[in-house]
Amino acid sequence: MATPVIRVDNVGIRFRRNRGGRRNFKDLFSNRDRRSRPGEFWAFRNVSFDVQAGEAIGVVGRNGQGKSTLLKLVAGVVLPDEGRVEVNGGVAPLIEITGGFVNDLTVRDNVYLTAGLHGMTRHEIEDRFDEIIDFAEIGDFIDTPYKHLSSGMKVRIAFSVISMLDEPIILVDEVLAVGDRGFKEKCYRRIEEMLAGGRTLFFVSHNEKDLRRFCTRGLYLDKGKLQLDGPIADVLDRYNAEYHR
Numbered sequence: 001m002a003t004p005v006i007r008v009d010n011v012g013i014r015f016r017r018n019r020g021g022r023r024n025f026k027d028l029f030s031n032r033d034r035r036s037r038p039g040e041f042w043a044f045r046n047v048s049f050d051v052q053a054g055e056a057i058g059v060v061g062r063n064g065q066g067k068s069t070l071l072k073l074v075a076g077v078v079l080p081d082e083g084r085v086e087v088n089g090g091v092a093p094l095i096e097i098t099g100g101f102v103n104d105l106t107v108r109d110n111v112y113l114t115a116g117l118h119g120m121t122r123h124e125i126e127d128r129f130d131e132i133i134d135f136a137e138i139g140d141f142i143d144t145p146y147k148h149l150s151s152g153m154k155v156r157i158a159f160s161v162i163s164m165l166d167e168p169i170i171l172v173d174e175v176l177a178v179g180d181r182g183f184k185e186k187c188y189r190r191i192e193e194m195l196a197g198g199r200t201l202f203f204v205s206h207n208e209k210d211l212r213r214f215c216t217r218g219l220y221l222d223k224g225k226l227q228l229d230g231p232i233a234d235v236l237d238r239y240n241a242e243y244h245r
Ligand SMILES: Nc1ncnc2c1ncn2[C@@H]1O[C@H](COP(=O)(O)OP(=O)(O)OP(=O)(O)O)[C@@H](O)[C@H]1O
Pocket: 015, 016, 017, 043, 061, 062, 063, 064, 065, 066, 067, 068, 069, 070
């Protein structure tokens, strides 16, 4: 078999429940093992899977089971506390997409900044600038500061820029939820085109229809473990049997 584009090997992610993570007075004087600090918990552990180029994977599970965290691992924004993650190729992260945009800069400057950070040259951006703005349908707002756009408009421009990148791996979270129906469908068609072009997709959604539309394989996260890795239909059957019947 070809070398996988993504290899996740025995990965565990640990978070702290209380923001500052400070230990309380009693803890300071107890002899508790420092490795299990109070308030820490494993989002998941012992997660292993390989992904081949061109696979379309849906990540399924209840709220808070680590689906977004898994995408962030692949994006490299979250690092594993145990195990290894190998990603061979660039990633177009359509997750928290508006996060990288700068409020006080105009739409135009944000397009240059974001595309530039993802490795597009000034010339490439100039060539694709109109296409990016047209897709987002926000031509009247090119010189408006980003902070003055509506939340739907922010997502439109962010999706438009990031989906224009030539990265081989695409990560999609529920960011499109704030877009209106027409725009969401347009984004979905773009994702389909990217898949047809051989890219690899990770898709997190609570919408079964969307998962079946894009994905062939599913990963089911529950109770801190990867419970099932198989055809998307089997994964959805199992999830529905456990939680929706
Ligand atoms: N930076 C963080 N610090 C502390 N806890 C975190 C952090 N990020 C995520 N978590 C916790 O990790 C767990 C998994 O979160 P995650 O967002 O990955 O779940 P999810 O399956 O995507 O949920 P949803 O379906 O609600 O979007 C949750 O308990 C969440 O509170």
